[in-house]
Amino acid sequence: MTSLPETPTTKKLGLVIDLDICVGCHACAVNCKEWNSGGHSAPLTDFDPYGADPTGVWFNRIHTFEATDDVGNSRTVHFPRSCLHCEDAPCVTVCPTGASYKREEDGIVLVNADTCIGCKLCSWACPYGAREYDHDDGVMKKCTLCVDKIYNENLDEESRVPACVSTCPAGARHFGDLGDPESDVSKLVEARDGFELMPEQECKPTNRYLPPRPRKTAAGSTGAPSALEPQVDGGDSPFLRWVDKVLSR
Amino acid sequence: MHPAFSVIFFTTASGAGYGLITLMSILQASGILPPDPRVGWAGFGIGFTLITLGLLSSTFHLGHPERAWRAISQWRSSWLSREGLAAIVTYVPTGAYAIGWIFLDWRDDLFILTGMVGAMLCMQTVYCTAMIYASLKTIRAWANSWTVICYFSISIFTGALLMNAIASVFGYWHPAMFWITTGAIAVAGVAKMQYWRFIDRNPSESTAETATGLKGHIRLLESPHTQENYLQKEMGYKIARKHASKLRQLTIAAGFVAPILLITLANASIPATAAALSILAVPVAAIGVLIERWLFFAEAKHVVTLYYGETTA
Numbered sequence: 349m350t351s352l353p354e355t356p357t358t359k360k361l362g363l364v365i366d367l368d369i370c371v372g373c374h375a376c377a378v379n380c381k382e383w384n385s386g387g388h389s390a391p392l393t394d395f396d397p398y399g400a401d402p403t404g405v406w407f408n409r410i411h412t413f414e415a416t417d418d419v420g421n422s423r424t425v426h427f428p429r430s431c432l433h434c435e436d437a438p439c440v441t442v443c444p445t446g447a448s449y450k451r452e453e454d455g456i457v458l459v460n461a462d463t464c465i466g467c468k469l470c471s472w473a474c475p476y477g478a479r480e481y482d483h484d485d486g487v488m489k490k491c492t493l494c495v496d497k498i499y500n501e502n503l504d505e506e507s508r509v510p511a512c513v514s515t516c517p518a519g520a521r522h523f524g525d526l527g528d529p530e531s532d533v534s535k536l537v538e539a540r541d542g543f544e545l546m547p548e549q550e551c552k553p554t555n556r557y558l559p560p561r562p563r564k565t566a567a568g569s570t571g572a573p574s575a576l577e578p579q580v581d582g583g584d585s586p587f588l589r590w591v592d593k594v595l596s597r
Numbered sequence: 598m599h600p601a602f603s604v605i606f607f608t609t610a611s612g613a614g615y616g617l618i619t620l621m622s623i624l625q626a627s628g629i630l631p632p633d634p635r636v637g638w639a640g641f642g643i644g645f646t647l648i649t650l651g652l653l654s655s656t657f658h659l660g661h662p663e664r665a666w667r668a669i670s671q672w673r674s675s676w677l678s679r680e681g682l683a684a685i686v687t688y689v690p691t692g693a694y695a696i697g698w699i700f701l702d703w704r705d706d707l708f709i710l711t712g713m714v715g716a717m718l719c720m721q722t723v724y725c726t727a728m729i730y731a732s733l734k735t736i737r738a739w740a741n742s743w744t745v746i747c748y749f750s751i752s753i754f755t756g757a758l759l760m761n762a763i764a765s766v767f768g769y770w771h772p773a774m775f776w777i778t779t780g781a782i783a784v785a786g787v788a789k790m791q792y793w794r795f796i797d798r799n800p801s802e803s804t805a806e807t808a809t810g811l812k813g814h815i816r817l818l819e820s821p822h823t824q825e826n827y828l829q830k831e832m833g834y835k836i837a838r839k840h841a842s843k844l845r846q847l848t849i850a851a852g853f854v855a856p857i858l859l860i861t862l863a864n865a866s867i868p869a870t871a872a873a874l875s876i877l878a879v880p881v882a883a884i885g886v887l888i889e890r891w892l893f894f895a896e897a898k899h900v901v902t903l904y905y906g907e908t909t910a
Protein backbone atom coordinates (compact mmCIF):
# COMPACT_ATOMS: atom_id res chain seq x y z
CA MET A 349 0.00 0.00 0.00
CA THR A 350 1.62 3.15 -1.23
CA SER A 351 -0.42 5.66 0.68
CA LEU A 352 1.11 6.71 3.96
CA PRO A 353 -0.47 5.52 7.21
CA GLU A 354 -3.63 7.58 7.74
CA THR A 355 -2.62 8.92 11.09
CA PRO A 356 1.07 9.54 11.74
CA THR A 357 2.59 6.50 13.40
CA THR A 358 2.97 6.91 17.16
CA LYS A 359 6.11 4.88 17.25
CA LYS A 360 8.85 6.46 15.16
CA LEU A 361 11.95 4.35 15.19
CA GLY A 362 14.97 6.20 13.93
CA LEU A 363 18.54 7.24 14.39
CA VAL A 364 20.20 10.17 16.07
CA ILE A 365 23.60 10.91 14.58
CA ASP A 366 26.07 13.01 16.48
CA LEU A 367 28.12 15.12 14.08
CA ASP A 368 30.29 16.27 16.97
CA ILE A 369 31.50 12.75 17.66
CA CYS A 370 31.58 11.01 14.28
CA VAL A 371 35.19 10.44 13.28
CA GLY A 372 34.44 9.41 9.70
CA CYS A 373 35.83 5.89 10.02
CA HIS A 374 33.10 4.33 7.81
CA ALA A 375 32.73 1.42 10.24
CA CYS A 376 28.94 1.87 10.31
CA ALA A 377 28.77 1.73 6.51
CA VAL A 378 30.88 -1.41 6.44
CA ASN A 379 28.87 -3.19 9.10
CA CYS A 380 25.65 -2.09 7.39
CA LYS A 381 26.86 -3.65 4.16
CA GLU A 382 27.91 -6.79 6.00
CA TRP A 383 24.62 -7.27 7.88
CA ASN A 384 22.39 -6.39 4.97
CA SER A 385 24.27 -8.58 2.50
CA GLY A 386 22.51 -11.39 4.30
CA GLY A 387 19.38 -9.58 5.44
CA HIS A 388 15.94 -8.39 4.29
CA SER A 389 17.22 -6.76 1.06
CA ALA A 390 20.09 -9.12 0.31
CA PRO A 391 22.17 -9.20 -1.75
CA LEU A 392 23.69 -5.73 -1.95
CA THR A 393 25.23 -6.27 -5.34
CA ASP A 394 28.70 -4.99 -6.13
CA PHE A 395 30.03 -4.59 -9.63
CA ASP A 396 33.72 -4.89 -10.43
CA PRO A 397 34.51 -4.93 -6.69
CA TYR A 398 38.23 -5.54 -7.09
CA GLY A 399 38.65 -3.80 -10.44
CA ALA A 400 39.30 -0.26 -11.56
CA ASP A 401 35.70 0.96 -11.38
CA PRO A 402 34.00 -0.62 -8.38
CA THR A 403 30.36 0.36 -7.69
CA GLY A 404 27.63 -1.19 -5.67
CA VAL A 405 24.65 -0.82 -3.40
CA TRP A 406 25.25 0.68 0.03
CA PHE A 407 22.62 1.93 2.45
CA ASN A 408 24.92 4.19 4.38
CA ARG A 409 27.38 6.70 2.98
CA ILE A 410 29.83 8.80 4.97
CA HIS A 411 30.63 12.21 3.53
CA THR A 412 33.20 14.62 4.88
CA PHE A 413 32.44 18.31 4.65
CA GLU A 414 34.37 21.41 5.48
CA ALA A 415 32.31 24.31 6.81
CA THR A 416 34.02 27.69 6.74
CA ASP A 417 32.59 30.72 8.51
CA ASP A 418 32.87 34.38 7.46
CA VAL A 419 36.16 35.00 9.21
CA GLY A 420 37.75 31.94 7.67
CA ASN A 421 37.54 29.53 10.60
CA SER A 422 36.86 26.15 9.14
CA ARG A 423 35.98 22.81 10.58
CA THR A 424 35.83 19.32 9.22
CA VAL A 425 32.59 17.44 9.80
CA HIS A 426 32.05 13.77 9.02
CA PHE A 427 28.52 13.21 7.88
CA PRO A 428 26.84 9.80 7.71
CA ARG A 429 23.86 9.75 5.34
CA SER A 430 21.18 7.07 5.18
CA CYS A 431 17.38 6.77 5.05
CA LEU A 432 15.69 9.07 7.57
CA HIS A 433 12.43 7.06 7.64
CA CYS A 434 10.38 10.17 6.93
CA GLU A 435 6.88 10.69 8.27
CA ASP A 436 5.72 12.23 4.97
CA ALA A 437 7.89 9.99 2.84
CA PRO A 438 7.60 11.09 -0.81
CA CYS A 439 9.35 7.89 -1.90
CA VAL A 440 6.30 5.98 -0.66
CA THR A 441 3.58 8.11 -2.22
CA VAL A 442 5.19 8.25 -5.69
CA CYS A 443 5.59 4.48 -5.89
CA PRO A 444 3.16 3.22 -8.57
CA THR A 445 3.14 -0.40 -7.44
CA GLY A 446 2.83 -0.23 -3.67
CA ALA A 447 6.25 -1.85 -3.32
CA SER A 448 7.43 1.05 -1.17
CA TYR A 449 5.58 1.30 2.09
CA LYS A 450 5.75 2.77 5.57
CA ARG A 451 5.00 0.44 8.44
CA GLU A 452 2.20 1.58 10.73
CA GLU A 453 3.65 -0.15 13.76
CA ASP A 454 7.03 1.60 13.88
CA GLY A 455 7.31 3.97 10.92
CA ILE A 456 10.05 2.03 9.15
CA VAL A 457 10.06 2.59 5.37
CA LEU A 458 10.70 -0.57 3.34
CA VAL A 459 10.64 -1.84 -0.24
CA ASN A 460 8.98 -5.09 -1.20
CA ALA A 461 11.46 -6.63 -3.66
CA ASP A 462 8.79 -8.97 -5.03
CA THR A 463 6.56 -6.20 -6.35
CA CYS A 464 9.05 -3.41 -7.17
CA ILE A 465 9.21 -2.86 -10.94
CA GLY A 466 12.45 -0.87 -10.75
CA CYS A 467 11.01 2.36 -12.16
CA LYS A 468 13.41 4.37 -9.95
CA LEU A 469 10.85 7.10 -9.32
CA CYS A 470 11.23 6.76 -5.55
CA SER A 471 14.93 7.53 -5.81
CA TRP A 472 14.02 10.72 -7.67
CA ALA A 473 11.51 11.65 -4.98
CA CYS A 474 13.88 11.18 -2.03
CA PRO A 475 15.80 14.37 -1.27
CA TYR A 476 18.42 12.54 0.76
CA GLY A 477 19.75 10.03 -1.76
CA ALA A 478 18.76 7.20 0.54
CA ARG A 479 17.71 4.79 -2.19
CA GLU A 480 20.09 2.89 -4.37
CA TYR A 481 19.05 0.83 -7.35
CA ASP A 482 20.39 -2.70 -7.72
CA HIS A 483 21.01 -3.15 -11.45
CA ASP A 484 21.50 -6.84 -10.97
CA ASP A 485 18.22 -7.48 -9.17
CA GLY A 486 16.32 -4.79 -11.07
CA VAL A 487 14.80 -3.47 -7.85
CA MET A 488 15.29 -0.52 -5.53
CA LYS A 489 17.03 -1.02 -2.21
CA LYS A 490 17.36 1.07 0.90
CA CYS A 491 18.12 1.12 4.63
CA THR A 492 15.73 -1.17 6.49
CA LEU A 493 16.74 0.17 9.91
CA CYS A 494 17.84 -3.46 10.30
CA VAL A 495 14.25 -4.55 10.72
CA ASP A 496 15.56 -8.13 10.71
CA LYS A 497 17.92 -7.37 13.60
CA ILE A 498 16.14 -5.01 15.95
CA TYR A 499 13.27 -7.44 16.62
CA ASN A 500 15.38 -10.59 16.41
CA GLU A 501 14.91 -12.57 19.59
CA ASN A 502 17.77 -14.89 18.75
CA LEU A 503 20.11 -12.00 19.45
CA ASP A 504 21.12 -10.64 22.84
CA GLU A 505 19.08 -7.69 23.99
CA GLU A 506 21.96 -5.23 23.44
CA SER A 507 22.48 -6.44 19.87
CA ARG A 508 18.90 -5.58 18.89
CA VAL A 509 19.88 -2.25 17.40
CA PRO A 510 20.76 -1.42 13.79
CA ALA A 511 24.16 -2.69 12.65
CA CYS A 512 25.51 0.85 12.24
CA VAL A 513 24.65 1.66 15.85
CA SER A 514 26.15 -1.49 17.31
CA THR A 515 29.39 -1.00 15.43
CA CYS A 516 30.14 2.71 15.81
CA PRO A 517 33.39 2.77 17.79
CA ALA A 518 32.94 6.42 18.70
CA GLY A 519 29.36 6.16 19.98
CA ALA A 520 28.15 8.70 17.46
CA ARG A 521 24.97 6.82 16.56
CA HIS A 522 21.88 6.32 18.71
CA PHE A 523 18.75 4.33 18.00
CA GLY A 524 15.33 4.63 19.57
CA ASP A 525 11.74 5.81 19.40
CA LEU A 526 11.66 9.44 18.36
CA GLY A 527 7.90 9.43 18.64
CA ASP A 528 8.16 9.09 22.42
CA PRO A 529 9.23 12.39 24.02
CA GLU A 530 10.46 10.48 27.08
CA SER A 531 12.83 8.19 25.18
CA ASP A 532 16.59 8.59 25.57
CA VAL A 533 16.97 9.61 21.95
CA SER A 534 14.25 12.26 22.21
CA LYS A 535 15.88 13.68 25.32
CA LEU A 536 19.25 13.71 23.60
CA VAL A 537 17.79 15.58 20.64
CA GLU A 538 16.19 18.04 23.06
CA ALA A 539 19.39 18.59 25.04
CA ARG A 540 21.65 18.99 22.03
CA ASP A 541 19.34 20.94 19.69
CA GLY A 542 19.10 18.06 17.24
CA PHE A 543 17.89 19.13 13.81
CA GLU A 544 16.19 17.79 10.67
CA LEU A 545 17.93 17.74 7.31
CA MET A 546 16.29 19.89 4.62
CA PRO A 547 13.09 20.71 6.52
CA GLU A 548 12.00 22.78 3.51
CA GLN A 549 11.53 19.56 1.53
CA GLU A 550 8.64 18.84 3.91
CA CYS A 551 9.30 15.12 4.30
CA LYS A 552 9.33 15.30 8.12
CA PRO A 553 12.31 13.00 8.53
CA THR A 554 12.42 10.91 11.71
CA ASN A 555 16.21 10.79 12.05
CA ARG A 556 17.89 13.70 13.74
CA TYR A 557 21.42 15.07 13.57
CA LEU A 558 23.20 16.63 16.53
CA PRO A 559 25.25 19.67 15.55
CA PRO A 560 29.00 19.85 16.17
CA ARG A 561 29.55 21.64 19.48
CA PRO A 562 30.76 25.23 19.09
CA ARG A 563 34.48 25.24 18.61
CA LYS A 564 36.65 26.86 21.24
CA THR A 565 38.48 29.53 19.35
CA ALA A 566 39.88 31.61 22.20
CA ALA A 567 43.05 30.18 23.77
CA GLY A 568 41.72 30.92 27.24
CA SER A 569 38.88 28.48 27.02
CA THR A 570 41.23 25.49 26.76
CA GLY A 571 42.07 26.05 30.42
CA ALA A 572 45.54 27.48 29.74
CA PRO A 573 46.19 31.14 30.50
CA SER A 574 45.69 33.27 27.43
CA ALA A 575 49.13 34.89 27.96
CA LEU A 576 52.13 33.94 30.08
CA GLU A 577 52.55 35.92 33.31
CA PRO A 578 55.99 37.55 33.72
CA GLN A 579 57.93 35.63 36.35
CA VAL A 580 58.99 37.37 39.53
CA ASP A 581 62.78 37.63 39.28
CA GLY A 582 64.08 34.69 41.26
CA GLY A 583 61.44 35.03 44.04
CA ASP A 584 62.85 34.69 47.54
CA SER A 585 65.62 32.12 46.96
CA PRO A 586 69.08 33.75 47.32
CA PHE A 587 70.52 31.21 44.86
CA LEU A 588 67.95 31.93 42.16
CA ARG A 589 68.39 35.67 42.73
CA TRP A 590 72.12 35.18 42.06
CA VAL A 591 71.36 33.09 38.90
CA ASP A 592 68.98 35.76 37.67
CA LYS A 593 71.56 38.46 38.26
CA VAL A 594 74.26 36.52 36.37
CA LEU A 595 71.98 35.69 33.46
CA SER A 596 70.57 39.20 33.16
CA ARG A 597 74.01 40.73 32.95
CA MET B 598 19.00 14.33 -14.20
CA HIS B 599 20.21 11.63 -16.55
CA PRO B 600 18.42 12.10 -19.90
CA ALA B 601 17.32 8.54 -20.69
CA PHE B 602 16.21 8.08 -24.28
CA SER B 603 13.30 5.81 -23.33
CA VAL B 604 11.67 8.55 -21.24
CA ILE B 605 12.44 11.32 -23.74
CA PHE B 606 10.82 9.29 -26.50
CA PHE B 607 7.90 8.26 -24.29
CA THR B 608 6.94 11.80 -23.25
CA THR B 609 7.37 13.39 -26.69
CA ALA B 610 5.80 10.63 -28.80
CA SER B 611 2.81 9.96 -26.59
CA GLY B 612 2.32 13.73 -26.17
CA ALA B 613 2.16 14.21 -29.95
CA GLY B 614 -0.19 11.23 -30.36
CA TYR B 615 -2.58 12.49 -27.67
CA GLY B 616 -2.44 16.00 -29.14
CA LEU B 617 -3.30 14.67 -32.59
CA ILE B 618 -6.28 12.57 -31.45
CA THR B 619 -7.57 15.46 -29.32
CA LEU B 620 -7.49 17.88 -32.24
CA MET B 621 -9.02 15.39 -34.67
CA SER B 622 -11.95 14.91 -32.30
CA ILE B 623 -12.45 18.62 -31.74
CA LEU B 624 -12.14 19.57 -35.41
CA GLN B 625 -14.40 16.75 -36.49
CA ALA B 626 -17.02 17.79 -33.95
CA SER B 627 -16.85 21.39 -35.12
CA GLY B 628 -17.23 20.36 -38.75
CA ILE B 629 -13.80 21.56 -39.86
CA LEU B 630 -12.41 18.08 -40.50
CA PRO B 631 -14.76 15.69 -42.36
CA PRO B 632 -14.70 12.13 -40.96
CA ASP B 633 -13.25 10.61 -44.11
CA PRO B 634 -12.08 7.05 -43.37
CA ARG B 635 -8.73 7.75 -45.09
CA VAL B 636 -8.11 10.63 -42.69
CA GLY B 637 -9.12 8.26 -39.88
CA TRP B 638 -6.63 5.63 -40.98
CA ALA B 639 -3.81 8.13 -41.20
CA GLY B 640 -4.67 10.10 -38.08
CA PHE B 641 -5.53 7.30 -35.69
CA GLY B 642 -2.85 5.11 -37.24
CA ILE B 643 -0.15 7.68 -36.50
CA GLY B 644 -1.70 8.74 -33.20
CA PHE B 645 -2.06 5.26 -31.71
CA THR B 646 1.36 4.21 -33.01
CA LEU B 647 3.03 7.16 -31.31
CA ILE B 648 1.12 6.61 -28.07
CA THR B 649 1.68 2.87 -27.95
CA LEU B 650 5.36 3.01 -28.88
CA GLY B 651 5.82 5.75 -26.29
CA LEU B 652 4.15 3.72 -23.56
CA LEU B 653 6.14 0.62 -24.49
CA SER B 654 9.37 2.57 -24.49
CA SER B 655 8.60 3.84 -20.99
CA THR B 656 8.59 0.24 -19.80
CA PHE B 657 11.99 -0.50 -21.34
CA HIS B 658 13.90 1.23 -18.59
CA LEU B 659 12.13 -0.72 -15.86
CA GLY B 660 14.11 -3.27 -13.89
CA HIS B 661 11.17 -5.67 -14.16
CA PRO B 662 9.07 -4.87 -17.26
CA GLU B 663 7.09 -8.09 -16.75
CA ARG B 664 5.67 -6.59 -13.55
CA ALA B 665 4.61 -3.33 -15.26
CA TRP B 666 0.92 -4.18 -14.77
CA ARG B 667 1.39 -3.58 -11.05
CA ALA B 668 2.04 0.07 -11.76
CA ILE B 669 -1.64 0.97 -12.17
CA SER B 670 -2.54 -0.08 -8.63
CA GLN B 671 -1.54 3.01 -6.62
CA TRP B 672 -3.55 5.71 -8.38
CA ARG B 673 -4.63 7.10 -5.01
CA SER B 674 -1.21 8.59 -4.37
CA SER B 675 1.08 8.14 -7.37
CA TRP B 676 1.03 10.26 -10.53
CA LEU B 677 2.93 7.55 -12.35
CA SER B 678 0.19 5.10 -11.49
CA ARG B 679 -2.50 7.59 -12.53
CA GLU B 680 -0.69 8.12 -15.80
CA GLY B 681 -0.67 4.40 -16.53
CA LEU B 682 -4.32 4.06 -15.64
CA ALA B 683 -5.34 7.15 -17.64
CA ALA B 684 -3.43 5.85 -20.67
CA ILE B 685 -5.26 2.53 -20.55
CA VAL B 686 -8.71 4.07 -19.96
CA THR B 687 -8.12 6.53 -22.82
CA TYR B 688 -7.81 3.67 -25.30
CA VAL B 689 -11.50 2.80 -24.74
CA PRO B 690 -13.32 5.94 -26.00
CA THR B 691 -10.60 6.90 -28.49
CA GLY B 692 -10.56 3.33 -29.84
CA ALA B 693 -14.36 3.26 -30.18
CA TYR B 694 -14.29 6.66 -31.83
CA ALA B 695 -11.60 5.57 -34.29
CA ILE B 696 -13.50 2.39 -35.20
CA GLY B 697 -16.69 4.41 -35.64
CA TRP B 698 -14.87 6.92 -37.81
CA ILE B 699 -13.06 4.44 -40.04
CA PHE B 700 -15.31 1.37 -40.27
CA LEU B 701 -18.83 2.05 -39.05
CA ASP B 702 -19.73 5.37 -40.61
CA TRP B 703 -20.98 6.20 -37.10
CA ARG B 704 -21.88 9.90 -37.23
CA ASP B 705 -24.57 10.62 -34.60
CA ASP B 706 -24.32 12.70 -31.44
CA LEU B 707 -23.04 9.77 -29.44
CA PHE B 708 -20.14 9.52 -31.89
CA ILE B 709 -19.24 13.13 -31.29
CA LEU B 710 -19.65 12.72 -27.56
CA THR B 711 -17.36 9.68 -27.60
CA GLY B 712 -14.77 11.75 -29.43
CA MET B 713 -15.05 14.53 -26.87
CA VAL B 714 -14.70 12.14 -23.94
CA GLY B 715 -11.66 10.64 -25.66
CA ALA B 716 -10.15 14.10 -26.20
CA MET B 717 -10.61 14.96 -22.53
CA LEU B 718 -8.99 11.73 -21.45
CA CYS B 719 -6.09 12.32 -23.83
CA MET B 720 -5.44 15.65 -22.16
CA GLN B 721 -5.92 14.08 -18.75
CA THR B 722 -3.19 11.57 -19.59
CA VAL B 723 -0.83 14.31 -20.74
CA TYR B 724 -1.55 16.11 -17.47
CA CYS B 725 -0.67 12.99 -15.48
CA THR B 726 2.59 12.63 -17.41
CA ALA B 727 3.50 16.22 -16.62
CA MET B 728 2.55 15.77 -12.96
CA ILE B 729 4.94 12.82 -12.57
CA TYR B 730 7.66 15.44 -12.95
CA ALA B 731 5.92 18.50 -11.54
CA SER B 732 5.17 16.70 -8.27
CA LEU B 733 8.84 16.03 -7.48
CA LYS B 734 9.81 18.69 -4.98
CA THR B 735 13.40 17.49 -5.10
CA ILE B 736 13.83 18.94 -8.60
CA ARG B 737 13.09 22.65 -8.74
CA ALA B 738 13.27 22.75 -12.53
CA TRP B 739 10.31 20.37 -12.64
CA ALA B 740 8.28 21.29 -9.57
CA ASN B 741 6.64 24.40 -11.02
CA SER B 742 3.52 25.15 -13.02
CA TRP B 743 5.47 25.90 -16.22
CA THR B 744 6.22 22.19 -16.48
CA VAL B 745 2.54 21.35 -16.87
CA ILE B 746 1.91 24.27 -19.22
CA CYS B 747 4.83 23.18 -21.43
CA TYR B 748 3.72 19.54 -21.55
CA PHE B 749 0.20 20.57 -22.55
CA SER B 750 1.19 23.16 -25.12
CA ILE B 751 3.88 20.98 -26.72
CA SER B 752 1.49 18.04 -26.91
CA ILE B 753 -1.10 20.21 -28.65
CA PHE B 754 1.33 21.89 -31.02
CA THR B 755 3.01 18.66 -32.14
CA GLY B 756 -0.43 17.10 -32.59
CA ALA B 757 -1.54 20.16 -34.56
CA LEU B 758 1.43 19.89 -36.92
CA LEU B 759 0.59 16.24 -37.57
CA MET B 760 -3.06 17.05 -38.14
CA ASN B 761 -2.16 19.90 -40.45
CA ALA B 762 0.05 17.58 -42.53
CA ILE B 763 -2.59 14.82 -42.72
CA ALA B 764 -5.36 17.27 -43.67
CA SER B 765 -3.17 18.81 -46.39
CA VAL B 766 -2.34 15.41 -47.85
CA PHE B 767 -6.00 14.44 -48.13
CA GLY B 768 -7.10 17.81 -49.41
CA TYR B 769 -9.01 18.82 -46.29
CA TRP B 770 -6.83 21.70 -45.36
CA HIS B 771 -8.82 24.51 -43.76
CA PRO B 772 -7.66 28.00 -42.78
CA ALA B 773 -8.69 27.29 -39.18
CA MET B 774 -5.99 24.62 -39.06
CA PHE B 775 -3.35 27.14 -39.96
CA TRP B 776 -4.45 29.44 -37.16
CA ILE B 777 -4.73 26.62 -34.63
CA THR B 778 -1.29 25.29 -35.51
CA THR B 779 0.53 28.62 -35.53
CA GLY B 780 -1.30 29.63 -32.36
CA ALA B 781 -0.33 26.39 -30.64
CA ILE B 782 3.31 26.71 -31.70
CA ALA B 783 3.44 30.32 -30.51
CA VAL B 784 1.91 29.43 -27.13
CA ALA B 785 4.31 26.52 -26.69
CA GLY B 786 7.30 28.63 -27.68
CA VAL B 787 6.42 31.40 -25.25
CA ALA B 788 5.71 28.87 -22.49
CA LYS B 789 9.05 27.19 -23.02
CA MET B 790 10.91 30.49 -22.89
CA GLN B 791 9.05 31.44 -19.72
CA TYR B 792 9.96 28.04 -18.31
CA TRP B 793 13.66 28.65 -18.97
CA ARG B 794 13.44 32.15 -17.54
CA PHE B 795 11.83 30.71 -14.45
CA ILE B 796 14.32 27.91 -13.86
CA ASP B 797 17.27 30.26 -14.40
CA ARG B 798 16.01 32.56 -11.66
CA ASN B 799 14.53 30.18 -9.14
CA PRO B 800 16.94 27.74 -7.57
CA SER B 801 15.72 25.29 -4.97
CA GLU B 802 15.22 26.49 -1.41
CA SER B 803 17.55 23.69 -0.41
CA THR B 804 21.25 24.47 -0.24
CA ALA B 805 24.35 22.68 1.00
CA GLU B 806 23.66 24.40 4.34
CA THR B 807 20.12 23.04 4.71
CA ALA B 808 21.20 19.63 3.42
CA THR B 809 23.90 19.25 6.06
CA GLY B 810 22.60 21.59 8.76
CA LEU B 811 26.09 23.10 8.91
CA LYS B 812 26.67 26.83 8.75
CA GLY B 813 28.92 28.86 6.51
CA HIS B 814 30.49 27.90 3.23
CA ILE B 815 30.16 24.14 2.77
CA ARG B 816 32.70 22.23 0.73
CA LEU B 817 32.78 18.49 0.12
CA LEU B 818 36.18 17.55 1.47
CA GLU B 819 35.93 13.85 0.83
CA SER B 820 33.31 11.90 -1.10
CA PRO B 821 31.99 8.72 0.54
CA HIS B 822 33.22 6.64 -2.38
CA THR B 823 35.94 6.79 -4.98
CA GLN B 824 33.78 5.89 -8.01
CA GLU B 825 30.47 7.35 -9.11
CA ASN B 826 27.54 5.57 -7.51
CA TYR B 827 23.96 5.10 -8.68
CA LEU B 828 22.92 8.48 -7.28
CA GLN B 829 25.57 10.37 -9.18
CA LYS B 830 24.93 8.52 -12.43
CA GLU B 831 21.16 8.92 -12.22
CA MET B 832 20.88 12.34 -10.61
CA GLY B 833 24.25 13.99 -10.99
CA TYR B 834 24.04 14.56 -14.75
CA LYS B 835 25.36 18.01 -15.50
CA ILE B 836 25.36 20.00 -18.70
CA ALA B 837 27.66 22.95 -19.26
CA ARG B 838 25.81 26.25 -19.34
CA LYS B 839 27.18 27.23 -22.72
CA HIS B 840 26.01 23.95 -24.26
CA ALA B 841 22.61 24.35 -22.70
CA SER B 842 22.16 27.82 -24.14
CA LYS B 843 23.13 26.62 -27.63
CA LEU B 844 20.67 23.76 -27.36
CA ARG B 845 17.95 26.12 -26.16
CA GLN B 846 18.50 28.22 -29.27
CA LEU B 847 18.36 25.11 -31.42
CA THR B 848 15.09 24.12 -29.75
CA ILE B 849 13.58 27.50 -30.51
CA ALA B 850 14.82 27.44 -34.10
CA ALA B 851 13.87 23.87 -35.02
CA GLY B 852 10.94 23.38 -32.66
CA PHE B 853 9.11 26.66 -32.99
CA VAL B 854 10.43 29.13 -35.58
CA ALA B 855 11.03 26.73 -38.48
CA PRO B 856 7.60 25.01 -38.25
CA ILE B 857 5.83 28.38 -38.18
CA LEU B 858 7.77 29.50 -41.26
CA LEU B 859 7.10 26.23 -43.07
CA ILE B 860 3.36 26.23 -42.50
CA THR B 861 3.12 29.93 -43.30
CA LEU B 862 4.81 29.19 -46.60
CA ALA B 863 2.45 26.25 -47.08
CA ASN B 864 -0.47 28.57 -46.46
CA ALA B 865 0.63 30.67 -49.41
CA SER B 866 1.42 27.77 -51.77
CA ILE B 867 -0.45 25.58 -54.20
CA PRO B 868 -1.90 22.42 -52.55
CA ALA B 869 0.88 20.00 -53.64
CA THR B 870 3.68 22.22 -52.31
CA ALA B 871 1.59 23.02 -49.25
CA ALA B 872 1.27 19.34 -48.41
CA ALA B 873 5.01 18.80 -48.87
CA LEU B 874 5.85 21.77 -46.65
CA SER B 875 3.36 20.70 -43.98
CA ILE B 876 4.89 17.24 -43.93
CA LEU B 877 8.40 18.67 -43.76
CA ALA B 878 7.42 20.73 -40.71
CA VAL B 879 6.85 17.51 -38.73
CA PRO B 880 10.40 16.04 -38.65
CA VAL B 881 11.88 19.53 -38.23
CA ALA B 882 9.70 20.16 -35.18
CA ALA B 883 10.43 16.64 -33.92
CA ILE B 884 14.14 17.46 -33.77
CA GLY B 885 13.38 20.61 -31.80
CA VAL B 886 11.06 18.84 -29.40
CA LEU B 887 13.47 15.96 -28.80
CA ILE B 888 16.19 18.46 -27.91
CA GLU B 889 13.71 20.33 -25.72
CA ARG B 890 12.89 17.13 -23.80
CA TRP B 891 16.54 16.13 -23.57
CA LEU B 892 17.23 19.52 -21.98
CA PHE B 893 14.25 19.12 -19.65
CA PHE B 894 16.14 16.23 -18.06
CA ALA B 895 19.73 17.36 -18.55
CA GLU B 896 19.16 20.82 -17.05
CA ALA B 897 17.20 19.55 -14.05
CA LYS B 898 19.23 19.48 -10.86
CA HIS B 899 18.32 17.19 -8.00
CA VAL B 900 18.87 18.30 -4.39
CA VAL B 901 20.87 15.15 -3.64
CA THR B 902 23.73 16.78 -5.58
CA LEU B 903 24.09 19.04 -2.53
CA TYR B 904 25.68 16.08 -0.76
CA TYR B 905 28.12 15.68 -3.63
CA GLY B 906 29.74 19.07 -3.81
CA GLU B 907 27.06 21.41 -5.16
CA THR B 908 26.16 24.42 -3.03
CA THR B 909 22.82 25.20 -4.69
CA ALA B 910 20.31 23.06 -6.53
Ligand code: SF4
Pocket residue numbers: 430431432433434437438439440457473474475476477478479490551553
Ligand atom coordinates in the same frame (compact mmCIF):
# COMPACT_ATOMS: atom_id res chain seq x y z
S1 SF4 C 1 15.01 9.42 3.54
FE1 SF4 C 1 14.34 9.13 1.43
S2 SF4 C 1 14.01 6.92 1.23
FE2 SF4 C 1 14.05 7.38 3.41
S3 SF4 C 1 11.89 7.72 3.98
FE3 SF4 C 1 12.78 9.74 3.55
S4 SF4 C 1 12.29 10.09 1.41
FE4 SF4 C 1 12.03 7.87 1.75
Ligand code: SF4
Pocket residue numbers: 442443444445446447448459463464465466467468469470471487488
Ligand atom coordinates in the same frame (compact mmCIF):
# COMPACT_ATOMS: atom_id res chain seq x y z
S1 SF4 D 1 11.55 1.60 -8.06
FE1 SF4 D 1 10.22 0.10 -7.05
S2 SF4 D 1 9.93 0.93 -4.98
FE2 SF4 D 1 10.70 2.60 -6.25
S3 SF4 D 1 8.86 3.68 -7.00
FE3 SF4 D 1 9.41 2.16 -8.58
S4 SF4 D 1 8.22 0.34 -8.04
FE4 SF4 D 1 8.20 1.66 -6.23
